[in-house]
Amino acid sequence: MSSPAPSIGVVVVAAGSGTRLGRATPKAFVEVAGRSILSWAMDSVRGISEPIELVVVVPAALVEAARSQLASLGLPFAAVAGGTTRQQSVQAGLSVLGDGVDVVLVHDAARPFTPVEVFERVIAAVRSTGSGVIPGQPVIDTIKGVDRSGLVLETVDRSRLTAVQTPQGFPRAQLAEAYERAVEDVTDDAALVQQLGGSVSVVAGDPLSFKITTPHDLEHAEELAARTAGADSAGSSMMRIRTGIGVDAHAFSSSSPTSSGEGGGELWLAGLHWPGERGLAGHSDGDVVAHAICDALLSASGLGDLGSCFGTSDPELAGAHGEVFLRRTLALLTESGFTVVNVAVQLVGNRPRFAPRKPEADALLTALLGAPVAVSATTTDGLGSPGRGEGLTAIATALLLAPR
Ligand SMILES: Nc1ccn([C@@H]2O[C@H](COP(=O)(O)OP(=O)(O)OP(=O)(O)O)[C@@H](O)[C@H]2O)c(=O)n1
Numbered sequence: 001m002s003s004p005a006p007s008i009g010v011v012v013v014a015a016g017s018g019t020r021l022g023r024a025t026p027k028a029f030v031e032v033a034g035r036s037i038l039s040w041a042m043d044s045v046r047g048i049s050e051p052i053e054l055v056v057v058v059p060a061a062l063v064e065a066a067r068s069q070l071a072s073l074g075l076p077f078a079a080v081a082g083g084t085t086r087q088q089s090v091q092a093g094l095s096v097l098g099d100g101v102d103v104v105l106v107h108d109a110a111r112p113f114t115p116v117e118v119f120e121r122v123i124a125a126v127r128s129t130g131s132g133v134i135p136g137q138p139v140i141d142t143i144k145g146v147d148r149s150g151l152v153l154e155t156v157d158r159s160r161l162t163a164v165q166t167p168q169g170f171p172r173a174q175l176a177e178a179y180e181r182a183v184e185d186v187t188d189d190a191a192l193v194q195q196l197g198g199s200v201s202v203v204a205g206d207p208l209s210f211k212i213t214t215p216h217d218l219e220h221a222e223e224l225a226a227r228t229a230g231a232d233s234a235g236s237s238m239m240r241i242r243t244g245i246g247v248d249a250h251a252f253s254s255s256s257p258t259s260s261g262e263g264g265g266e267l268w269l270a271g272l273h274w275p276g277e278r279g280l281a282g283h284s285d286g287d288v289v290a291h292a293i294c295d296a297l298l299s300a301s302g303l304g305d306l307g308s309c310f311g312t313s314d315p316e317l318a319g320a321h322g323e324v325f326l327r328r329t330l331a332l333l334t335e336s337g338f339t340v341v342n343v344a345v346q347l348v349g350n351r352p353r354f355a356p357r358k359p360e361a362d363a364l365l366t367a368l369l370g371a372p373v374a375v376s377a378t379t380t381d382g383l384g385s386p387g388r389g390e391g392l393t394a395i396a397t398a399l400l401l402a403p404r
Pocket residue numbers: 013014015016017018019020021027028057082083084085086087089090107108109110111211212213
């Protein structure tokens with residue numbers, strides 16, 4: 001069954017040059033503690049609790065670079081070229097959003113440390129008000145109105161001011177109309193909506209949402225990133241944890257076991273040969289434990305599943321043992337920068353008696369994946385197809401660490 005299309009569209013604008021930062025590289029691609037500002041900005045976006053459709057808008061020359069840099073995000077995204085102003089870049093992002101999107105958040109990559117709670121607050125407020133919502137922070141300094149010569153004219157009532165941040169959220173139709181009818185270039189999305197008479201309200205922003213604009217902001221970002229790196233295992237590592245689940249079932253083969261176990265109906269399970277036990281039917285050797293592990297690993301990485309990664313059309317996989325699939329799966333994960341943290345798998349069936357060979361199975365699979373694998377086994381008290389002795393099922397979970 002296909003999953004429902006996301007109703008939240010997130011457009012991350014990252015196509016600015018960063019003139020005020022004064023670097024040769026476009027600002028979103030400047031590194032902070034070894035990662036681009038754009039990559040840092042994705043940490044919170046990835047944490048949004050409901051499905052999103054993500055569009056990243058970058059300088060035309062860096063579309064491919066962005067695609068490869070963000071490939072390990074673990075969530076699908078489109079990367080498109082921006083324009084010469086922020087407004088044009090937002091417009092480019094909006095134009096590729098799918099039909100299923102009805103709420104749009106526009107976020108500056110230049111605000112890479114915006115906590116995910118701010119995103120959630122904006123989404124909730126757009127839904128409850130049915131109108132535009134922007135995060136804001138109180139203005140702390142005393143503000144003076146001055147004329148062109150610098151003469152002070154007035155002290156502004158700062159209780160009426162808010163310093164605006166992103167993400168700025170809107171019902172899609174409201175934002176799309178504002179962009180279609182825009183007549184002048186403005187610095188934020190809310191201004192366009194207001195020009196059409198649309199209402200926009202403010203929710204609490206966050207000091208961490210500061211925009212990296214000047215070299216001083218970049219220094220502040222480096223300090224924050226260093227602190228995050230200090231708490232790496234508790235902080236950003238936690239954000240990189242991915243879990244996955246995999247299930248596989250095979251019927252017992254109708255042919256009798258042979259002594260060789262090769263193609264003659266003997267059982268291969270958890271990477272081990274089980275002499276004298278009836279084998280499992282399938283295109284490969286039917287090793288449900290190995291296959292469930294592969295599916296769990298692929299599900300955690302977002303790279304697909306056993307069927308999509310290793311189709312039955314590959315002649316090398318006909319009759320292949322579980323360890324072939326495990327090695328290939330590990331290679332795919334490693335190429336994409338994932339690290340396996342651990343795997344747990346449970347075999348469901350009446351035979352074989354698994355407990356005596358559990359240490360052997362754990363050791364083999366652990367060595368193959370280079371991470372702890374624990375295999376357990378259970379019966380179903382006679383219920384269902386495993387209970388009737390028709391075949392075996394295995395259910396696996398996997399934990400991965402995604403690349404930075
Ligand atoms: N043509 C542009 C200009 C800006 N932005 C994005 O809009 C956000 C806010 O812009 P700002 O921080 O002011 O970025 P720059 O325009 O890059 O900075 P500067 O004004 O110093 O050149 C940033 O994430 C920036 O990448 C964009 O996508 N396309």
